[in-house]
Amino acid sequence: MTKLRVQKTAKKNIHIHNDISNTAHYLKTRIEEKEATGDRHGIALDITACLVMLAFTFESRLNFIGEQKVADFKERRWFDKKVEIVLKALGLEPDFSVRPYSSIKELKNFRDTIAHGKPDTIEVDETVDFEPGKNYDDFDLRGEWEAFLTVDFVRQCSDDIDQIWSEWIAAAEIELHQTLTYGEYSISLIEKPTVFGG
Template sequence: MKKRQVQKTAKKNIHIHNDISNTANHLRIRIEEMEAAGDRKGIALDITACLVMLAFTFESRLNFIGEKKLPDFKERRGFDKKVAKVLKALELDPDFSKRPYSSIKELKDFRDTIAHGKPETVVIDELVDFQPGTDYDDFDLRGAWEACLNTDFMRQCSEDIDGIWKEWLAAAEIDAHQTMTHGEYGITLLEDFSAFDG
């Protein structure tokens, strides 16, 4: 008995920025629904997760544009260097002191604080005037990053990174469909037969 063989070929273009963005959008929608319903239980934790995913979304989009537009792009290069190289390649000179670009630094700083979480000791030793009836037990245990845990900041970051993404795609002359995960697959029946011993 003779067996036939087929040649299998496949090519995958996996663009993780879409999956990360979908995760961030899922969290944002859930948070907005919680907020609308007055359900605050765990909302700060969900906002934390959403902001981290938004930061990851931005950097993965940055890496996508870098790979498409710069032949020597290195994903492991420092964040600020990657941003500078991509902006130069796209011939963009944005004002980082204004939105949408000002959100990048805020989001990156938040992400770094969470990603590189380390213990911090804050010492307060101050002399205050005594006032009868005053509560002196006002010690705040919140970390500085917790100021970001609100829906307004989350929405701002989401809107701003999406606005930057649209600007970059236009400047790079990349159509939206080219940013999607896609692939191709083929099977070719080979004409020559080999002996089958079984």
């Protein structure tokens, strides 16, 4: 039996924004398929999951650019401050009152509502005119955040964060392939083969 002594080296560059983005894309595709076929079963749940993944996609891309272009970048810093720091490093001054950048705040607010979900009590105490036979059962139990659960809002957020991503990697002068997960692996012989048993 021959035994070899080798030196193994490996390096992994894992960029999670790709995995999160792929999850969001999968959910968006499923939502659009349901919409096309008129299947409404669970679509609001799929939209909720997709919007959360889109928010995560944006922030993980923000962290990636920050790591690449900002000295001593702190991923756990307050969200708005991270955006400000990255935009400054890229030399960009976007208008947050219009798309695509206006979608960031909406998406972040939606994500925060879901991530930090808390009970809410809304009381109604009003005098109304009453007409016999008229239906007054108009008490709406939906939360305000449910207004965002539309296919159009999913498309808007997806398109806008992708447009911002393209702008950012161009401004950062990062090639698309550099944003992908990749690794290196090698084995080098460090001793001549030794034969055991004979």
